[in-house]
Amino acid sequence: MAAPAAFGQVQNSPIAFVNREAITVSFVPSPSVGIPTGVGGPPTVNSWLKVEFHYGTTSAVTKDYPYVDAIEFKVWIEGLDLFAPNPAFPGKGVAVALTGSVTYVNVGAGKDIYGVLYVHPSTLARYSSEHGSEDFDRKFNIHLEAYVGGVKVDYFDKTKETDLNWYQSLRVVPGLVYRQDQCPFLAVDSDRYPAIKLPAPAQ
Secondary structure (H helix, E strand, C coil): CCCCCCCCCCCCCCEEECCCCCEEEEEEECCECCECCCCCECCCCCEEEEEEEEEEECCCCECCECEEEEEEEEEEEEEEECCCCCCCCCCCCEEEEEEEEEEEEEEECCCCEEEEEEECHHHHHHCCECCECCHHHHCCCEEEEEEECCEEEEEEECCCCCCCCHHHHCEEEECCEECHHHCCCCCCCCCCCCEECCCCCCC
């Protein structure tokens, strides 16, 4: 079982992010048949941003019921819109947050459980600074929240901030962070992550 996290975990939370490096980012190429994938390296024009997070269950998950039925993870990925109209400071762009979520189901007890989200190469190019996509690793922060039963049970920031609400001041750009099943990485490392809960079909 994971040790209790000091950063954002609530009392009796069934899960906890690891205390160090709970969020890791890497740049990965689109998978190709017969070519190994998932290995990070320097970003290229065709690189996706891979955001992987590491967590575990706590003593609130017992041997009598060693599962968490569903965990929703919501993410805010800091970026910069250099092309936004009417920025507060001309030439400086507008700070944005790329948002997305994934819900994993039937998560078994364990101390090393992982989840993952992806950002398309063209999105990285659109919302990076004049220094390019590397800012998504070196400069931009990431905020991650975990929900069980609709209640926020833990959260984590890639770069610790004195202002824990830093992400709330950013202009939200939704729909540009993908679950594994929404992008070419559907079959990559399929045994590494729990099952994804798919959205209900539209009526």
